[in-house]
Amino acid sequence: MDEFTPPRLQALGNQLIEIHQQLRALLANAADISDVSQHFRNHCLAFCSALDRHHTGEERGMFRVLAERHPELRPVIEELRRDHEQIAELLRRVAAAPTRAELDGLAAVMESHFAFEERRLVAALNALT
Template identity: 75%
Template structure:
């Protein structure tokens, strides 16, 4: 879970992109694993856990910081929360049946979510300085 202490807030938008890129890489790595293998199942579980942890951190910290400082982002934050619910459902499906098709579906939704989040939040996050936290 992300901690939102003043030093952590410096360039948080850039850090968000780095976290998303790491999650993208994890998912790309799964594409190289054999279907229905133990390795694919283990990789999917690790990826799903990391993605869930990332979204939980956003819900408990980042979204509240943004809502407090930028009330105009309220509709964006609500849409992202809705995305998190949809992604959580897809994660449950992948955990129950980690096939390449389920993973591809999750990847498509996740990429759309990450791209939207980056376009709408990174600039605001990068404006938050340790002095204003």
């Protein structure tokens, strides 16, 4: 059975916002650590892993369903996929050598991506039946 059954789809837009809020909180926790230590590195790696899993899930499920049911969103989905590639590169850099500058750059790109995604997809996700 498809992972996206109708009850799951009906709340998916709201769930997307909740997941983004959780990822924002993870990033804020990493940014609150004042020194580049193992603790800081662990927080960065946990955040990178969570964000990567989130984007992989979007690519494999949500984007496919939206593209099928809302073909007019395909250009938006392609832009979001390009964002995912850019963010994946930033995640690799942060994971390799987490610094405050790398984390701040990732946070700026991520926030822009999340805001765009929420603006463009939440209504369509919540309208799916």
